Amino acid sequence: MKTKRVAVLGSTGSIGLSTLDVLARHPERYRVTALAAHSNVSRLQEQCLAHRPRYAVVVDAAAGAQLARELRRAGSSTEVLIGEQALSDVAAHDEVDVVMAAIVGAAGLASSLAAARAGKRILLANKEALVMSGPLFMAAVREGGATLIPVDSEHNAIFQCMGADRVAATPGDESGSGALRGCGVRRVLLTASGGPFLRTPLEALREVTPEQACAHPRWVMGRKISVDSATLMNKGLELIEACLLFALPPSQVQVVVHPQSIVHSMVEYVDGSVLAQLGNPDMRTPIAHALGWPERLASGVESLDIVGAARLDFEAPDIERFPCLRLARAAAEAGGAAPAALNACNEVAVAAFLERRLAFLEIAEVIERVMARHRTAPAATLRDVLEADAWARREAQAEVAARAGVFA
Ligand code: NAD
Numbered sequence: 334m335k336t337k338r339v340a341v342l343g344s345t346g347s348i349g350l351s352t353l354d355v356l357a358r359h360p361e362r363y364r365v366t367a368l369a370a371h372s373n374v375s376r377l378q379e380q381c382l383a384h385r386p387r388y389a390v391v392v393d394a395a396a397g398a399q400l401a402r403e404l405r406r407a408g409s410s411t412e413v414l415i416g417e418q419a420l421s422d423v424a425a426h427d428e429v430d431v432v433m434a435a436i437v438g439a440a441g442l443a444s445s446l447a448a449a450r451a452g453k454r455i456l457l458a459n460k461e462a463l464v465m466s467g468p469l470f471m472a473a474v475r476e477g478g479a480t481l482i483p484v485d486s487e488h489n490a491i492f493q494c495m496g497a498d499r500v501a502a503t504p505g506d507e508s509g510s511g512a513l514r515g516c517g518v519r520r521v522l523l524t525a526s527g528g529p530f531l532r533t534p535l536e537a538l539r540e541v542t543p544e545q546a547c548a549h550p551r552w553v554m555g556r557k558i559s560v561d562s563a564t565l566m567n568k569g570l571e572l573i574e575a576c577l578l579f580a581l582p583p584s585q586v587q588v589v590v591h592p593q594s595i596v597h598s599m600v601e602y603v604d605g606s607v608l609a610q611l612g613n614p615d616m617r618t619p620i621a622h623a624l625g626w627p628e629r630l631a632s633g634v635e636s637l638d639i640v641g642a643a644r645l646d647f648e649a650p651d652i653e654r655f656p657c658l659r660l661a662r663a664a665a666e667a668g669g670a671a672p673a674a675l676n677a678c679n680e681v682a683v684a685a686f687l688e689r690r691l692a693f694l695e696i697a698e699v700i701e702r703v704m705a706r707h708r709t710a711p712a713a714t715l716r717d718v719l720e721a722d723a724w725a726r727r728e729a730q731a732e733v734a735a736r737a738g739v740f741a
C-alpha cells in the first residue's frame with residue numbers, strides 16, 4: 334500500500350488537532366507532508382517536531398520568521414513557507430495527495446479551490462469556502478478530477494447514508510436534484526444540536542456574552558463556529574453546504590433540532606426508509622471516515638453507549654429566536670452571490686460580537702439589514718464571489734460601526 338501524503342491546512346485549530354490525532358494512529362498509511370496555520374507558533378512548532386512535515390506554512394510573516402528560527406534551533410529539517418500564497422501552493426503541491434481543508438472562514442477559499450483544481454482528495458471542513466463559491470467550487474472539483482469528501486459531521490453522515498455509488502455520482506452532478514431523485518432520495522434531515530441557547534428565552538439572549546456563546550454543550554470547537562452554532566447560522570451555512578454537495582434544492586433539506594447530537598443527520602428515500610448515521614459527538618469519526626473512504630479506519634472514538642444515552646429527542650427549530658436560519662435559507666434560494674454575501678456579513682458580525690462591539694441578537698440584525706440591500710448577482714467567476722464578499726464586508730462593517738455599543 335502506497336503511503337498517502339497529507340497536507341493539514343489549519344493544523345493548529347480544533348479540526349487540525351483531531352486530524353493529526355487520527356493520522357498518528359496510522360503511520361503506515363499516512364505521512365504528514367505539510368502543516369499550515371495563521372500564527373500560533375508554539376503549537377505549530379510542537380506539531381512540526383512530532384510529525385516532521387516537509388513544509389510548514391505560516392500566514393503571518395513575523396510568526397513565520399519566529400517558527401523558522403525555533404525549528405532551526407531544534408535541528409528540524411521542516412522548511413517554513415510564509416504568506417497566504419503558500420497555502421495554495423502546498424494545497425496543489427505534487428508531493429501532496431490529500432488536503433485537509435480546516436482553515437476557518439473565507440481565509441480558506443483560495444487554498445481549498447487550489448486543492449480542487451489540482452485534483453486532490455479534499456477533506457472539507459472549511460464549509461465557508463464551499464458556501465461562498467458554490468457552483469464554482471463544485472466545477473473546480475469536477476474539472477480538476479478531485480475527490481471531495483465532507484468532514485462536517487452532518488454532511489459526512491449524509492454521505493454515509495447515501496451509499497457510495499450514489500454519492501460518487503453526486504458531487505457536482507450537473508443534472509441536479511434529478512440525479513438524486515433517480516437514486517430515490519426524497520429529502521435530507523439535517524440535525525442541529527440547537528447550541529448553548531436552545532432553551533434560552535429571547536429576552537435573555539440580549540445579554541449573552543462571547544464566553545457563554547462559545548460554551549457548546551456537545552462539541553468543542555473554534556470560537557467562530559461556536560458562535561455560529563449559538564445563532565444557528567452554522568446550520569444555515571450547512572443547509573447551503575448540503576444543497577451544493579448533494580445537488581439538492583433547499584426545499585429538500587429540513588433542519589431538525591436533536592439536542593443529544595448522536596444522530597448526525599438522516600436521508601429519507603421515496604419508499605419511506607430513513608437512514609441515519611449515529612455516533613458519539615467527536616469529529617475524529619467523520620475525519621477518519623473521510624480519510625479512509627471507502628475503507629474504515631480506527632479513529633480513537635469510544636463505542637457509543639446507546640443504552641446510556643437512553644433517549645433521542647427531535648424537535649422543530651425556533652425561527653423566531655434564531656432568525657439566522659431563515660436568512661440562510663433565503664440566501665440558498667436566491668443562489669448566485671447571495672451565499673457569499675451572507676457568509677461575509679456573518680464573519681464580520683461574529684468577529685464584532687467576539688470583540689464585544691456587537692450584542693448577540695445584533696448578529697442577525699446586521700446580516701438581515703445588509704442582505705435586504707443585496708442585489709442578486711450571478712457568481713459565475715471567482716471575481717464575482719470576491720466582489721460580493723467585499724461588498725458585504727463593507728456594508729456589515731458600516732452596520733456594526735453604526736451600533737458601536739460596548740457589551741458585557
Ligand atoms: P479553529 O478556530 O479552531 O481553527 C482555525 C484554524 O485556521 C487554525 O489552525 C488557524 O491558524 C487557521 N486560520 C485562521 N485564520 C487563518 C488565515 N487567515 N490564514 C490561514 N489560516 C488561518 O476552527 P475549527 O473549529 O477547527 O474550524 C475549522 C473549520 O472547520 C471551520 O470552517 C469550521 O466551520 C469547520 N468545522 C469545524 C468543526 C469543529 O468541530 N471544530 C466541525 C465542523 C466543521
Ligand code: MG
Binds near residue numbers: 486487571
Ligand atoms: Mg456540522
